[in-house]
Amino acid sequence: MDALMTQLEALLADNSIFTLQTLSYYTEGLTVTVQLVFLSLLIGLVLAVPLAIGRSSKRGWIKWPIFAYTYVFRGTPLLIQLYLIYYGVVFVDGIQETWLWVILEDPFMPALIAFTLNTAAYTTEIFRGAIKSTPKGEIEAARAYGMSTNLMLRRVVLPSAFRRALPAYGNEVIFMLHASAIASVVTIMDLTGAARFVYARFYAPFEAFLFVAAIYLCLTFAILYFFRYLEKKLLAHLQPMS
Template identity: 45%
Template sequence: MDFELMFASFPKLLNASIITLKLLSVSLIIGLFIGFLFAILRLNKNIFINKFAYGYSYVFRGTPLLVQIFIIYFGLGQIEYLRSTFLWVILKEPYWCAIIAFSLNTGAYTSEILRSAFQTIKPSLIEAGKSLGISNKIIFYKIQIPIAIRQSLPAYGNEIILMMKGTSLASTVTLMDLTGVAKYIISTTFKPIEVFIVAGGIYLFMTFLIHNLIKFLEKKYSFN
């Protein structure tokens, strides 16, 4: 075991984890908006709107994230028309292709998490609000959304952790995130065990922080 290499690799890998956290945070923010929108569409009684939202969720939850990244990064670049539009400014950059793939993927899972959370809200709470003369809009924003957010925290916490680990796939499109830098160091030292132990430790520490943050939020916003 080359401990000297492990200590030498740590600062480089720690610095690369900033890219990982950027990918994660931007994807989660965009994915949260997408997820909220499609959760509302999934609850819509219009069959066409409902099926459209279901189709999006089904496709992105039913296919590997790696395939989605490759389709967006390699596949869309093969469409000649896109190369002559403003979209090419975004699609030619691996960073933004990864963001798009991660956002759409986590958005699909988030939509199902939020949909389930909305469906767990007791109808009596909504009826109580209506009996007091509160408008549907106020009930939705002041009662349904806060309850749904609280109910979805445990599942969404797991989704954040899964997405954080999923960002390692960004290295497949040349991004030098935590995994990308680890693979580069390995290619020059030919010592994968030492480097991946350090990289794995950093991932584990980030998981620990996310897990405890979610637990703190669960306790803080507990209904009890």
């Protein structure tokens, strides 16, 4: 233990690695990572709700295309999806002469599209399972009150499904945070990209990547705490009375 503490003290005292400049790289990488993960999760959540409702439909022309989309994006690696969107967009005829190229030229946008489509596919299946497991008693009670299908979805089914899906969705958020590390392969300066830059400059792989791993660990614990707090608040009625 004493030897480990001595090594850590020597590491923190090494001004050639942990300088204001290198810490600024990590700060910039942290900002990019948070933006990428937050936006992809937000947009993916907005897409997943109607897709989950459609996926639960009894009409084949609605649910089967959605099933095909979720099957493909959940059954293929996110890295391959990122490569296809980032490199494949260049080969679309005429796209470089359109206004879309101004947006897609920045590697952040193809990464955001890939991450959004991926998390939307997983979230759709999470919500679909939660919707399917809605107790029949709740649906019968809503119908007994004369609620329409849309009103029942908005006031009964979706709030109940969201509470049941919360633990699984928390895992999806953590998964997306960890998966965001691959964004650096398309020249995005995220946390992992910052670590690779510091490693290439100072030839210090352990210091560079262990520091980033510690940041990811702190973010993961923060997300876990946040979702446990939400579960405690939203599922308080299921807790045993003291």
